[in-house]
Amino acid sequence: MTNRFPLLLTLAASTALAGCNLAPKYSRPEPAVPAALPQGGVYPAAASDAPDISKIGWRDFFVDDRLRQVIQLGLDNNQDLRLAAANVLQARAQYRTQRADIFPSLGVSGTGTYTNTAQFAASAGGALGNAGVQDIQNFSVAGGITSFEIDLFGRLRNLSRAAQEQYFASGEAQRAARVSLIGEIAGAWLTLASDREQLAIAERTLKAFEESLELTRAQFRIGTASELASRQAETSYESARNDVATAKTRIAQDINALQLLTGAPVPEALLPEQLGDGKATIDALPGDLPSEVLLRRPDVLQAEHQLIAQNANIGAARAAFFPRLSLTATAGAVSSAVRKLFGASTDTYTVSPTASVNIFDFGRNQGNLEYARASQQAAVATYQKTIQTAFREVSDALAQRGTIDEQMRAQSARAQAADVAARLSDARYRAGVDSFLTALDSQRSAYAAEQQLVATRLTRASNLVTLYRTLGGGLE
Missing domain, CATH: 1.20.1600.10 (Outer membrane efflux proteins (OEP))
Incomplete structure (x- = not known):
């Protein structure tokens, strides 16, 4: 839970910032x-x-x-x-x-990686020999904001x-x-x-x-x-x-x-x-x-x-x-076994704020x-x-x-x-x-x-x- 604190803080800050309105104040014409x-x-x-x-x-x-x-x-x-x-x-x-478009797009994704790696060992004479094959499994699940423009x-x-x-x-x-x-x-x-x-x-x-x-x-x-x-x-x-x-x-x-x-x-x-x-x-x-x-x-x-x-x-x-600010943020877990994803797993999070502004738009x-x-x-x-x-x-x-x-x-x-x-x-x-x-x-x-x-x-x-x-x- 402690590792997810930066993500929650980012969401709260973006919500607080979205409050400015540049539209003219409307009044009904006489x-x-x-x-x-x-x-x-x-x-x-x-x-x-x-x-x-x-x-x-x-x-x-x-x-x-x-x-x-x-x-x-x-x-x-x-x-x-x-x-x-x-x-x-x-x-x-x-x-x-x-x-x-005002609200963030939320998504969940899960991945599984299977890697087959050959293991080598040195013989008495110094030559390398095939000692066997090792299977490496890696599973992850993550959910969060896939696209959000901070208005x-x-x-x-x-x-x-x-x-x-x-x-x-x-x-x-x-x-x-x-x-x-x-x-x-x-x-x-x-x-x-x-x-x-x-x-x-x-x-x-x-x-x-x-x-x-x-x-x-x-x-x-x-x-x-x-x-x-x-x-x-x-x-x-x-x-x-x-x-x-x-x-x-x-x-x-x-x-x-x-x-x-x-x-x-x-x-x-x-x-x-x-x-x-x-x-x-x-x-x-x-x-x-x-x-x-x-x-x-x-x-x-x-x-x-x-x-x-x-x-x-x-x-x-x-x-x-x-400037236009956007945010992508996810939180998830990584484990070597599917059964451990929601238990003894390693928590991960990513927060990727982006700011962009046009310098030259030729009057657009x-x-x-x-x-x-x-x-x-x-x-x-x-x-x-x-x-x-x-x-x-x-x-x-x-x-x-x-x-x-x-x-x-x-x-x-x-x-x-x-x-x-x-x-x-x-x-x-x-x-x-x-x-x-x-x-x-x-x-x-x-x-x-x-x-x-x-x-x-x-x-x-x-x-x-x-x-x-x-x-x-x-x-x-």
Whole structure:
């Protein structure tokens, strides 16, 4: 035991020395955005008791059970989400590999040597003669540190910290992918509902224009209507026929897009028939939230972890300028018999500290340090821009949320008025009071107003989803 004391002393000293850290002290950059989310003007006023919708679970936010099932289908099968999960596993494995460099590598080895030696003896006349053969056996076992860099200046610890932060960043990237996927699936589902309703409108309008075309053609044949009226009716009919075909194409593409997002076929029973006046989400506004709420968004947290990783890389690059100390140490036993190795044997130990430093590296270390600093500055800019982008996304969603209800009221009134005008104009035309051109123009206006109303409903429904997503909702 006494002979192993230098080895233990060396280990204790190396552990005590490994305490210096050359990385800059990290402080979170101040967000370059206003302290509060926009208010007043076009922005809606938030009630003081309004819930924080970013903390509402997606199963509670989306109230249509069919949509909830489609979202769950996507969370279970989407390939991008699986890729993000694989990236997390890769980053965790890289962190474990890098972290292992901090600790010494321990090993055990055993050897056995067998030597056959001829023995010679001198005869009476002085000549040498073969006196026999002697077998020499030697056994040894040793264990200890096979490789250990004494991290005096924090190089290994900073590399480990950088790998750890990249691991955390990959986790936030996975969370961000989840939030984005939920929003994309909801948007695709609502778009499909809107296009199916647009198809129904186009088919009703096509039927009405077909009746008008047949009427004007009959009137033209008997001379009570001009060819101009017949051609105008034909133009409207063909336009509506084109709209029907286009809507069918969009619906097929919507289903394809939804199946790509979900990563699996979506049963027809889970697809919406039309948008209608039904609500797919709760009608919630965010409370009076400060802009710091954006710091909880996964993409912002991802950018911050990457910034911390670059900060640690500066420390590792600085440490490269200083000497690098390594240690190899073993302790063991030597005996002429295997059975005596752990009993009556001779104890041995070796301690081999090594120090190395580059005298001339032709600017390699300086270049690495400058690169680490530039990467850190780029990470700061990325972090700030991520926050600014988040602020802009939420502000845009709030601006639309503040006026969309007024748009809905206006479009509803317009569609209702256009429908009444179309029916009155048709009655007047059939009574011979108005021309066919007036009636046809009223039909076109009613058709356009109904289409625009559906588009506005889609905008309102999508805006609620966007507001929920941009505030970081969907993690629970």
